[in-house]
Amino acid sequence: MTNPEKRNGQQYLYFSHKTGDSVSVMDTGKDKPKEVTTIKVGVQPEQLVTNRSKTRLYVMNRGSDSISIVDTTTVAMEVIATVALAAEPWAIALDPEDTRIFVSCGPMDAGSIKVIDLTGTKPALRSSTPVGGLLFRGLAVPPDSKRLFVAGGPKDDTINDSLSVYDITGSAPVLIATVEGQNESPEFVYVNPTGSFAIASFRQGGINVFDAAATPPVLLSTVGSGEVNGSALSPDGRLLLMGYAEPAGGEGNYAIYDVSAIPLGTGLFFTSTYAPGPMTFSPDGTRLYMVSGSELVTFDMTMHPPQVANHVTVAGPAGGITI
Template structure:
């Protein structure tokens, strides 16, 4: 059966050129990834995500305060809608049912969560929920489409929460809880495929694992340290790969944690010549693709430790990467 994200046998990886106005499309169905298209979007594209069926690509345009929606089934791929948000967007998540997209917007002292209705053509902005001091950087929707997890939370002079959780079963998000962690500057958040765990990682180091089904969510474990430059959760939710800021010598430092159980398994630490950047797993979890400066680097994740199997020069730096 041909999957919808394949066209003429191709499989696609997308990365945004954060200093420009385009998204690059790489064919990764062959041994060596190859640039096949460049899609014009907005100014300074950053975060990007595909829907579950891989028929749409959603791109945060931080420099033009908008979201571009790309039809990935056409040849060439084309931007079919651009929605102005009226505020600087930071992170985006699409619910598993493919009916809504959630966007966090700034500025820091008067943030919002915006909801885009994806069931109409063209998609429209249907709700803007004010929040106070959202830190913006990561968002994820639970597998049952009932909860939205946001890395960061309400902030005042003394509190820097690591996770905010919203009930999204109604037309407007309703804050369930903000859970204070043991680290600052949350950057990424993931929910495993069963919806049991939420995992937040931090710019200033560390991983917090929460019971995502509890009300309020409960902090279960904290591991790791170091300044994080990228992270990715495997499709089965078992492995979390963390990339840390390179030392003076320029090597990349990485760690893999088994997050299939709590507390997470002991990290596997390894180094290579490529400083870490935005990264994503392949659909089967056997490979990892990472942007390192102006190179796309491929890892074999079936090896212990993972080994670099190739690299391709690209136009960077990347604001985000996804498959």
Template sequence: MTNPHRRNGQQYLYFPQKTGDSVRVMDIGKDKPKEVETIKVGIQPEHLVTNRSKTRLYVMNRGSNSISIIDTTTAPMEVIATVALGAEPYAIAVDPEQSRAFVSCGPMDDGSIKIIDLSAASPVLQNSTPVRGLLFRGLAVSPDSKRLFVAGGPKDDTINDSISVYDITGSAPVLIAAVEGQNESPEFVYVNPAGSFAIASFRQGGINVFDAAATPPVLLSTVGSGEVNGSALSPDGKLLVMGYAEPAGGEGNYAIYNVSAIPLGTGLFFTSTYAPGPMTFSPDGARLYMISGTELVTYDMTMHPPEVKDNVTLTGPAGGITL
């Protein structure tokens, strides 16, 4: 297969059944998304990511304390390796060089960052670095594969809501800094394609933008409020979509921020009948795919505000989404 992301005219979107033991594969290359495959993985799969070339899918199994690695070039797709972690995993990220996967594990008071060597014939756990008191949520690797950004930081009396930044040029992560933010409960973190900004969104409200190249990273801008239920950064790193918790009896509330201009200005706010959830952009940025309960909702991002293009019913509740 020369392009596993587009096989026989198909384009693939993946979501895990977080109350089960499988990953569902959707063909989004046609007019209406359609479920085409089911892949058995571990128990309670939640977070999942693909590598840059889209040849591998990495699935975090919270109930099995493991990572399933799926070859997306085969028909049907199949699990080619399962790596045991020995601790409850929270988030996973793959470096741009596709040689390492980083996983945050464990409860807040006794956790670790684990590195899986993907270059080996059989992927193996390469390193486990204890990190006490880390809030384990989003992970992101810088484009040059030198820094790992973690949504959360050492929990003590002075720094309890932040991003932690690690030097990952050696065999084990080395903490560079834990940078205090201006909001509570960090959930998601992104690094733009240029590696200049690290963007953290917070469950209890707001966006923090940091200078990702500085040591320690510097908080450049903060904006927004409200409980965040999902977010996504566009492939060009310019737009951040935030989905806010649905008010009782109300609609889903959303905001789009231009994160290429610092400080951040007022976002484009819009509402939808669909409650926000895990979301991801299409490779060209023209579509936003979002899990809303048991539905996959497609937004046309070329419209202002975005409009719902399609919605399909899914098999069971989904814990995440990726292309």
């Protein structure tokens, strides 16, 4: 059976250039990752995602208020469609069925969650749900594609930094519940492969784990502290790696938490000479790729603690990274 993450013997890693209006494509099948091409996209590209078969790359262009769609099966890897949003995007998520893209747009005091339909001949913006609240920087869809988890929340006197849940079984998202977290400034949200846990990390420190199957979701555990500069969930949903802001003149600080065990316990802490940045796991979970300034750093996750396997010079800074 052909590995869907590999084409022509290559496995590709993508990261966006916030100031270069482009995406770098790296072949990670070598001893060291090697750039094979650069894709011109919109202005200030940041978050990006691929579909299950890895045939499409979706790039969120914050500066040009659009989504670029790239065909990754061709040698050129060119943009084949651009969807205008008419609002500044902050986060993007693709449903597991590859039928819809969800985008949070802001600022959230007059913002929206937009849905792009991928089932037609041409991708098209189908709905826009008004949202009031904080800037929503994290979106995630569980395996059953019935809910949308949003890192952020309504701005009122009682719930400020939280997890919002939307029913996405209809033509437009419908708010089900908002659950208050225990930390400030939600930045990322993940749903594990079984859809049982929703995991939110916060820029001002901390990890909250919620029962994603409950209505409303129930906060199960919270742990951690420090300003987060990047995070990634392993493909099996077991390990969450957190990168914390580099102290002045110090090293990059990292923590690994086993989020399959509730309540969360003490994480494995380690340091590196590389400051944290956008990061993602390899499909088998044995490697972690991170763009630190102008370096693409590969961590060997089979080591305890993880060790730098290699690093290559790239054009930074990166806005987002994915495989």
